[in-house]
Amino acid sequence: MTFTLVVPDLRFSRQAGFNPLTEMALPGLASLLGRADRNQLGGQSAEQWLRGHFKAESAGAAALSRLVDLPAAAAGHWLRADPVHLRADRDRALLFDAGLFDISAAEAEQLLSALNSLYAADGFEFVMATPQRWYVRLPQAPDFHTTPLSVVTGQDIHPHLPGGPTALQWHRFLNEVQMLLYGHAVNDAREQAGKPPVNSVWLWGEGPEPTGLAKPCRSVRADDAQVQGLALAAGLPFRALPPAFDASGADGELVLLDTLGRSARQGDLYAWRAELERLEAAWFQPLLAAWRAGSLPRVQMILPGDEATLAASLGPAERWKIWRRPARLEECLVMGS
Known part of the structure; x- marks a missing residue:
């Protein structure tokens, strides 16, 4: 099974002379993205990606x-x-x-x-x-x-x-x-x-009741009521989002890590950077360690964006691709790069 981590509000549009990642050290995130196979998908919100993942596009x-x-x-x-x-x-x-x-x-x-x-x-x-x-x-x-x-x-x-x-x-x-x-x-x-x-x-939020949903994971962790509803409609267990990565039961789990949203919507760069630094320590570094140790065989990271969504996949084979260096985060996270 695959551990799937969906992180909205991490990607941003290119603006001349502006880089919100300036002087930030994020080695865990950089190593995850650098070692992964990366693909650019069409622009979509986290909600749209999750609906597609559960085959619930038409549900209200x-x-x-x-x-x-x-x-x-x-x-x-x-x-x-x-x-x-x-x-x-x-x-x-x-x-x-x-x-x-x-x-x-x-x-x-x-x-x-x-x-x-x-x-x-x-x-x-x-x-x-x-x-x-x-x-x-x-x-x-x-x-x-x-x-x-x-x-x-x-x-x-x-x-x-x-x-x-x-x-x-x-x-x-x-x-x-x-x-x-x-x-x-x-x-x-x-x-x-x-x-x-x-x-x-x-x-x-108009639309019909959800029916015939897919079961793309074993369980869901999210605070968003709509995502919890996806899990419930699919017959999957769900729990609240923990403050940090929890390796117990993570194999086959889908996590919506949406804690950057408030500062992104407010346009509060300092709060956004502070929360990203917290995610680096609490989520990205422990996730990298679990994947390297083999306790999580497969990891998928989904970084939604209005212009493009980044999908990054890590499997057993990527552990041996030691020539892949940590990613330059500006190239991965700036849409249009």
């Missing part, structure tokens, strides 16, 4: 994460309706997801209560899974298409608003939600405390 994101978040919820047409902060920027409205700010359960409950009071008569039901993850059950199947929250974070929302035959109806719906949340006492208190208001929700 809300349907997947709801398996974990709301296993006892009534059947129906569910969407993710995650709390977000919109910030005006000239003629744009930039979106920031709840992973970039704090929201308490009490605040979330009050905001959801207001939404349910306004929309219950229309057949909508808003539900909190966690303070950062909300859902809405629709009165009928959605006749529109949406954009995943991960794609929109930090971006102008206008090119990503719902599209399709009923798009304008849902644009009006979002405007109503924003007006309701704008004047809510929770947001008044947040602004007085210097916190960003939770002034909208982002609708996304």
